[in-house]
Amino acid sequence: MAASFPTTLQQAVRDYGSKICAFQPNARLFLLHIVISGAAMGVFRLLFNFFVLSLGYNEALLGNLVTVSSLMALLAALPLGYLADLLGRKRSLLAATFIEALAILLMVAYPSAAMFLAMSALSGLGQSLAGVTMAPFLMENSSEQERTYLFSISSGLQMTMASVGNWVGGYLPSWLAIPLRTAPTDASAYGAALLIISAGLLFSLLPLGAVRTRPVVRSQRALFAPLATFRQQPALLVRLIAPMLITSIGAGLIMPFMNVFYRQVYGQSDPVIGALFAWGSLWMGIGLLLAPPLADRWGKMNLVIGSQALSIPFLVLMGFAPHFWISAVAYYIRLALMNMSSPVYQTFVMERVEPTARATVSSLVNMAWNFGWAFSPTLSGWLQVRYGFAPPFIGTILLYSLAIALYWLFFGGHSERQGLVMGSSTPPTDSPM
Secondary structure, eight states: TTHHHHHHHHHHHHHHHHHTOOOOHHHHHHHHHHHHHHHHHHHHHHHHHHHHHTTOOHHHHHHHHHHHHHHHHHHHHHHHHHHHHHHHHHHHHHHHHHHHHHHHHHHHHSSHHHHHHHHHHHHHHHHHHHHHHHHHHHHTOTTTTTHHHHHHHHHHHHHHHHHHHHHHHHHHHHHHHHEEEEEETSSHHHHHHHHHHHHHHHHHHHHHHHHOOOOGGGGGGGGHHHHHHHHHOHHHHHHHHHHHHHHHHHHHHHHHGGHHHHHHHHHHOOHHHHHHHHHHHHHHHHHHHHHHHHHHHHHHHHHHHHHHHHHHHHHHHHHSSSSSHHHHHHHHHHHHHTTTHHHHHHHHHTTSSSSGGHHHHHHHHHHHHHHHHHHHHHHHHHHHHHHHHHHHHHHHHHHHHHHHHHHHHHTTTOOOSSOOOOTOOSSSOOOOO
């Protein structure tokens, strides 16, 4: 048995490599776009708050900017999903990236509270348009053979390049401060770094511009085509979206506050918490890379249900462990288990939706996920002030458990060969999300 393990591992690596080699040209171009834009946005997310604070504004404005961006993304997701169907995937991705680059450029060029709020709203639109377009694009530029791998690797690349962007962003203001003859913490150094980020996003348009679009027949652009899915299969859409909505409400209760949790409950310093989160990104990446072969072996929904169910005991340990090191280990394992199922489930959803309605349904999925993150933190903050972290953790555990039960009720024992939703003219597929 021991002698056969290297052979089995070698075969698994070969199989994994063959799936990556099967990526279509459009998919490869999109992954190149992800590499460039992911790194740029990683720098932006690290430095933008510092830029705003360096101008004399306070944390209250930062909170308002996050709220404006998130609410705009939530409210605009459904109409933008419909717009993405009309524009086509390539134009939608180009427009989304250009909007985000323009928003950053204008915030640096005209720094004021009003401009920050307006451009945060515009950036939310761009992020929402990209979010509702990505899954349908990947679906339409992959086959059953490699689809799960493409979804998972695109998510993993985005996260990995964001980490690279975070690292580069930590040094970029210091590098730019030298020719600018200013301090690294000065607004001009941060502003120059953000201008480079805006240029980087515009540069990421080049691989998107090389994407070859397929001709779309008139019937696929029919005005009410997405509504046919709601009319034909309303129960299916509820089953696909409801568990994710419940999960998002649970996640919003505790996940935005994990840095505060480790400082207040376990008394850890900022460097320790920063290192914990950095290694957490590595564990999340490992989970994303392991997801495709596991989904091939066990089935998509079996992986989604199993990985999320296994994460619950570690969530309990994370919130109620007597020692920090136990909570930290549980944090890593829970992060890998819970997040590895996300691209797998995304593929599963897309395969069961009419091609004309994919962006619309993708927007509903994004709305469901953003809902909890937009509203649950307010409730969690109120609970933390009065009762500490125990009630939010208990709420998250219960909501996650309910979502897993719904996945099992709706899709437990689901056959991977049930294909698309009823009435689709597209042949059934076996790919998951």
